[in-house]
Amino acid sequence: MTQPLQVKTMAEYAASGEMPEVLFWIGCMGSFDDRARKITKAFVRILNKANVKFAVLGQEESCTGDPARRAGNEFLFQMQAMQNITILNGYGVKRIVTACPHCFNTVKNEYPVLGGQYEVMHHTQFINALIKEGRIKVEGGSFKGKRITFHDPCYLGRGNGEYEAPREVLLKLDAALVEMKRSKEKGLCCGAGGAQMWKEAEKGDKEVNVERTEEAVGTGAKIIAAGCPFCNTMLTDGVKAVGGEGKVVVKDIAELIAEAGEL
Amino acid sequence: MSIASIIFLLVFAAAVWWFTRNVRRIRRNILLGRDVDRTDRRDERWALMAKVALGQSKMVVRPVAGLLHIVVYAGFVIINIEVLEIIIDGIFGTHRVFSFLGGFYDFLIGSFEFLALLTWVACAIFLIRRFVLRIKRFWSREMTAWPRTDAGLILTFEILLMSAFLLMNAADHTLQGMGSEHYISAGAFPVSAVLAGWLDFGSIDAATLIGIERFCWWFHIIGILGFLNYLPYSKHFHILLAFPNVWYSKLKPKTEMSEMPRVAAEVKSMLDPSIPPPPPPAEPAPGMPAEHFGAKDVFDLTWKSLMDAYTCTECGRCTSVCPANLTGKLLSPRKIVMDTRDRLEEVGHVIDSKGKWEDDGKDLFSRISEEELWACTTCNACTQACPVNIDPVEIILDMRRYLVMEQSKPSPSLNAMFTTIENNGAAWAFGPDKRMDWMKE
Numbered sequence: 001m002t003q004p005l006q007v008k009t010m011a012e013y014a015a016s017g018e019m020p021e022v023l024f025w026i027g028c029m030g031s032f033d034d035r036a037r038k039i040t041k042a043f044v045r046i047l048n049k050a051n052v053k054f055a056v057l058g059q060e061e062s063c064t065g066d067p068a069r070r071a072g073n074e075f076l077f078q079m080q081a082m083q084n085i086t087i088l089n090g091y092g093v094k095r096i097v098t099a100c101p102h103c104f105n106t107v108k109n110e111y112p113v114l115g116g117q118y119e120v121m122h123h124t125q126f127i128n129a130l131i132k133e134g135r136i137k138v139e140g141g142s143f144k145g146k147r148i149t150f151h152d153p154c155y156l157g158r159g160n161g162e163y164e165a166p167r168e169v170l171l172k173l174d175a176a177l178v179e180m181k182r183s184k185e186k187g188l189c190c191g192a193g194g195a196q197m198w199k200e201a202e203k204g205d206k207e208v209n210v211e212r213t214e215e216a217v218g219t220g221a222k223i224i225a226a227g228c229p230f231c232n233t234m235l236t237d238g239v240k241a242v243g244g245e246g247k248v249v250v251k252d253i254a255e256l257i258a259e260a261g262e263l
Numbered sequence: 264m265s266i267a268s269i270i271f272l273l274v275f276a277a278a279v280w281w282f283t284r285n286v287r288r289i290r291r292n293i294l295l296g297r298d299v300d301r302t303d304r305r306d307e308r309w310a311l312m313a314k315v316a317l318g319q320s321k322m323v324v325r326p327v328a329g330l331l332h333i334v335v336y337a338g339f340v341i342i343n344i345e346v347l348e349i350i351i352d353g354i355f356g357t358h359r360v361f362s363f364l365g366g367f368y369d370f371l372i373g374s375f376e377f378l379a380l381l382t383w384v385a386c387a388i389f390l391i392r393r394f395v396l397r398i399k400r401f402w403s404r405e406m407t408a409w410p411r412t413d414a415g416l417i418l419t420f421e422i423l424l425m426s427a428f429l430l431m432n433a434a435d436h437t438l439q440g441m442g443s444e445h446y447i448s449a450g451a452f453p454v455s456a457v458l459a460g461w462l463d464f465g466s467i468d469a470a471t472l473i474g475i476e477r478f479c480w481w482f483h484i485i486g487i488l489g490f491l492n493y494l495p496y497s498k499h500f501h502i503l504l505a506f507p508n509v510w511y512s513k514l515k516p517k518t519e520m521s522e523m524p525r526v527a528a529e530v531k532s533m534l535d536p537s538i539p540p541p542p543p544p545a546e547p548a549p550g551m552p553a554e555h556f557g558a559k560d561v562f563d564l565t566w567k568s569l570m571d572a573y574t575c576t577e578c579g580r581c582t583s584v585c586p587a588n589l590t591g592k593l594l595s596p597r598k599i600v601m602d603t604r605d606r607l608e609e610v611g612h613v614i615d616s617k618g619k620w621e622d623d624g625k626d627l628f629s630r631i632s633e634e635e636l637w638a639c640t641t642c643n644a645c646t647q648a649c650p651v652n653i654d655p656v657e658i659i660l661d662m663r664r665y666l667v668m669e670q671s672k673p674s675p676s677l678n679a680m681f682t683t684i685e686n687n688g689a690a691w692a693f694g695p696d697k698r699m700d701w702m703k704e
Contacts, residue, residue, distance in 0.1 A: 005702060007699075007702060026698070026701075028689045028690040028691060030701070031689070031693070031697070031698045031699075031700075031701060032689065032691050032693045032697065032698075032700075033691075037701035037704065040701050041701060041704075056699075058698055058699050059695040059696060059698050059699070060695075061688075061695075061698055062688030062689070062695070063684050063688055063689050063690050065684070067680055067684075067690050068680070068681060068684055069520055070520070070641055070660070070663075071663065071667060071673055071674070071677045071680065071681070072557065072660070072663035072664040072665075072666055072667030072668065072673060073667050073668070073673070073681055074523045074526045074556070074557075074664055074668060075526055075529075075530060075668065076681055076684055076685065078523075078526055078527050078529075078530035078531075079530055079533075079534070079685075080684065080688070082530055082531065082534055083534070083688075086534075105516070105518045105519070108516075109515065109516050109518070109519035110519060110520065113522055113527075114527060154518070154640070154641075154642040154643060154644075155518050158517055158518070158642065158643045158644065158646075158647050159516055159517050159518030159519075159643060160516050160517075160518065161516070185647050186584070186644075186647075187644075188584075188586055188589075188642075188644070189586040189640045189642035189644065191586060191640060192640070193640040193641050193642050194639050194640045194641030194642070195674075195677060195680070196640050197690075198676060198677055198679070198680040198690065199637070199674045199675070199676045199677055200676065201590075201592070201638070202587070202592045202593065202594070202634050202637060202638040203591075203592065203593075203634075204587070204590045204591035204592040204638075205590065205591030206589075206590040206591055207590065208586045208587070208589075208590050208640065211586070211589060211590055212586075
């Protein structure tokens with residue numbers, strides 16, 4: 001916590017005629033949600049520690065359009081997408097990393113056909129690459145031997161087939177990784193996707209996040225690792241609902257790595 | 264040509280004719296859907312079909328049901344080689360025309376017998392699971408009287424067919440032993456020999472045995488032809504459509520939504536006035552409904568969604584992993600697919616009876632409620648679970664598009680989200696100037 005965060009915008013890079021190696025797409029959750037902002041900061045600390053030359057869009061970033069599209073509003077999605085693509089292409093952005101699987105999915109899969117072609121990585125993939133390249137060193141620290149369970153974000157796992165990068169990073173913590181019965185391809189949703197985050201759930205006999213949190217807590221893990229700001233919120237609420245507050249914490253993988261390295 | 268041969272030929276021709284007619288009808292119905300190109304990456308598609316449809320790779324995710332299904336599937340496919348012989352014998356009045364294969368023939372018949380027995384047992388277990396153990400996914404809301412009856416009929420029928428096959432062989436085997444004329448000694452009968460012993464066929468006179476053999480032979484072949492013609496009316500049609508349906512799978516990432524090129528062209532032109540707006544949509548073919556944004560009726564879904572609907576065999580694996588359904592919500596992906604099929608059948612009946620499509624005042628929303636559509640989290644657990652790569656999410660999202668873009672009827676609080684994205688470029692009510700506030704804390 002000692003080092004101030006080093007963050008430059010794309011506009012600043014452009015003004016100095018430089019190109020960053022990657023653009024960090026923060027997303028609306030990472031920008032505005034109190035809980036998710038902590039993830040943003042943790043990831044920035046990792047990037048700083050690894051001396052990654054990265055940029056953010058700052059005020060020029062705008063919603064990818066994911067929730068509008070899943071809620072059926074294709075016009076709004078297209079407006080957002082095309083404005084974002086104009087800005088990204090204007091700066092000649094080639095590589096993007098994001099801590100949000102929904103932004104990740106949209107920019108990676110849905111922007112190319114609209115003229116936005118970038119190499120897009122999820123932050124767990126990026127962190128994993130940094131570790132493999134030796135740019136950061138991770139030791140277990142306070143997490144050594146702790147039981148951690150990982151909740152697969154649907155838009156990263158089933159959606160885009162990435163199950164291993166987050167687990168490989170977690171294993172670097174020397175933690176005891178315990179799997180829920182419903183994991184990887186069979187992972188259960190947190191309940192937030194498909195624009196559910198912005199609406200009340202339909203009538204039922206249980207909340208999806210409670211169903212999932214019970215399963216996570218049932219593994220005996222004291223830490224539920226997440227890789228998505230939406231999942232993080234849903235599971236954090238879930239922990240409160242099942243009376244696990246103070247006993248079980250929900251942490252993003254970036255937060256775990258930053259904490260382990262005392263960044 | 265004997266009278267028996269003539270009767271056989273007539274029955275056979277009628278069965279093929281009726282089946283062809285129904286298959287063409289289903290094909291026509293599927294092609295009522297919107298076009299989508301699913302012919303790219305052919306090598307990948309063949310490999311996927313070999314693995315998922317032929318190889319049943321997604322069935323065995325649930326080992327008990329998966330292995331039993333493979334037994335029935337293998338039994339069905341392999342025993343149908345025997346049907347080829349039955350057809351030739353039927354037409355020419357021969358008996359066991361392939362018996363010249365000698366030892367190999369013995370091996371074939373012997374294997375068929377084991378498979379028939381295994382299939383019999385597997386079907387019995389399936390019946391027990393469904394109607395005695397009453398496994399939950401076979402008894403949920405959309406499993407109304409007909410879907411339950413359909414499943415029961417299929418399993419019972421398969422048991423009867425296998426029984427007839429084994430009884431026929433038992434009688435044949437006994438007659439061979441008696442040196443009965445016509446019943447040349449051919450084939451190996453590891454299962455039916457035991458069956459013949461149990462039923463004490465040895466003590467029955469030859470004429471009665473011939474009667475049993477002939478009855479079972481006719482029952483078996485007419486049963487198979489009847490079963491074939493039952494398929495187009497049943498969920499069991501999946502045995503045929505599973506293969507093309509997997510071949511035409513969505514190969515893109517599961518969470519990538521389908522494109523709407525028209526909307527994209529319009530928005531492009533709005534944002535850049537130098538780009539001309541797209542031409543208005545082509546007039547629909549005479550008698551066909553106009554194009555919609557999103558899906559109001561089956562015409563607005565892609566033909567692949569319609570093929571999905573006919574491929575569904577109502578196993579319910581999708582619904583059993585759906586987070587909305589697991590937590591008591593109304594949404595069931597299986598119901599979405601079944602409703603789509605039932606609506607498509609309804610549309611097909613209108614076209615059959617009127618000679619062309621006439622608006623019947625109904626559409627997909629007559630069957631699928633908004634409450635169901637808005638409960639989906641788009642998590643794709645259903646598409647992952649489907650053993651034949653059916654995609655209920657695409658139907659749900661296409662219907663949401665219609666609700667929002669043509670009806671302006673999103674789930675209530677979603678309008679607020681739309682507005683804040685429009686005004687602030689953010690999904691919450693924070694302006695762009697607040698985007699970097701996290702740095703200050």
